[in-house]
Amino acid sequence: MGGKIIESLLPIVAVIILAVSSVSAIRWLMEWSKNNKQPVKTANAKLMSKREDTRRTGRSSGTRKSSLSLGRSQQKTSYFLTFEFEDGERSEFNVNGREYGAHAEGDAGELTYQGTRFHSFERITTV
Known part of the structure; x- marks a missing residue:
């Protein structure tokens, strides 16, 4: 039945x-x-914040003490950078791990983007 x-x-x-x-x-x-x-745009911006979103997929044994998995278990991390433009508007972009690690909060520079798609961020260094 x-x-x-x-x-x-x-x-x-x-x-x-x-x-x-x-x-x-x-x-x-x-x-x-x-x-x-959308047109590709370049604008002056400041990196205001960075965040990561880590998600686990797959099955685990269900016990906290055991780390054995019953199936394939994977962990996926997504990286995000939030920029503020000169007019005060903010936009968040999903980026790869290399871009995420290359920049620090507070960096100012030229952001190139297309709609919600991140292209590049070139930090402006002052001497």
């Missing part, structure tokens, strides 16, 4: 997973397309 319930739920779960994945892919594609239509 329990097997029949699982058999009837499997297609529903599969459809839900497919729907969530499709919505995510469509959102990503729409943002990518919108960014491509």
Whole structure:
């Protein structure tokens, strides 16, 4: 009896997973397309803050004492830089780990971006 319930739920779960994945892919594609239509801009900006978002995927054993995993477990870290422009407006950009590590809060320089897409940040050094 329990097997029949699982058999009837499997297609529903599969459809839900497919729907969530499709919505995510469509959102990503729409943002990518919108960014491509935007002009590439360069503006003076100051790096106001840095943040990391670390997420673990996969299954663990469920016990706090054990670090054994039942399946593949991965950790993904996303890096973000928030810049403030001369007019006071702020924008946050998702960047790679190399860009994240290359800059410090308080750095001032020229930010090049396209919509929500980060291109580069060239720090202005004063002597």
